[in-house]
Amino acid sequence: MNVALIAHDNKKDDIVNLAVAYQNILKTVNLYATGTTGSRIAEATGLTIHRFQSGPYGGDQQIGAMVANDEMDLVIFLRDPLTAQPHDPDITALLRICDVHNVPVASNLATAEALIRAMEQGLINFKPRSN
Template sequence: MSVNKIALVAHDACKDLMVQWVGKHINRLRQISVVATGTTGGRIAAAYPELSVTLLKSGPLGGDQQIGAMIAEGALDGLIFFVDPMSPMPHDVDVKALTRLAIVYDLPMACSPSTADAVLDYLSDDQE
């Protein structure tokens, strides 16, 4: 399967982790279309200005719902969604909604760096 568009979302304390993950995979991510929620995408764009990132609204201001709409429209090939498991979960409804939509539409989704690695491998052309 060839990757065309992937969404990146990181809540709260996981933003640094997402930036590190992107750095690890920068060469592969340059080959595809990347969309990200506002703050996460801004952090990624600042760290890797050579990477083209389409910024959506900040997650709690509608960015998570924009990602959800893209899932429902079939506009995404994968979702990397780092949820902060140690936060009091102010984004709980957004987490549940995105998770539900990814499952309903059978979209490959990862919630940790190791599963994100696996999803990116699954979506890449390197797979037979």
């Protein structure tokens, strides 16, 4: 199972705390993240994370490409709807591609926790992988 983790600057502490709280579940899946987010999570948890470019350099688009190629099962993109910075990745394109390919996506902590817990309990039916 492949899970992507992305966060706007003001939500990086939240996604790190989420990963720390759920590291026993997250260690059972393949993790992908944008550059800075992935570095911070790996440092705090010791989890193995495939890191793409940072968001401003296209990391969110690299994750979007995995979604489009049916290589991503779940996306957690904690966004800051009130104070997003100009260099923060735009969630709109990633939300659209997740919707097109029926990939669950969380944009806030409450939904992220619900999806992680559902994943742990086998309540989410992920698409069979072609590879």
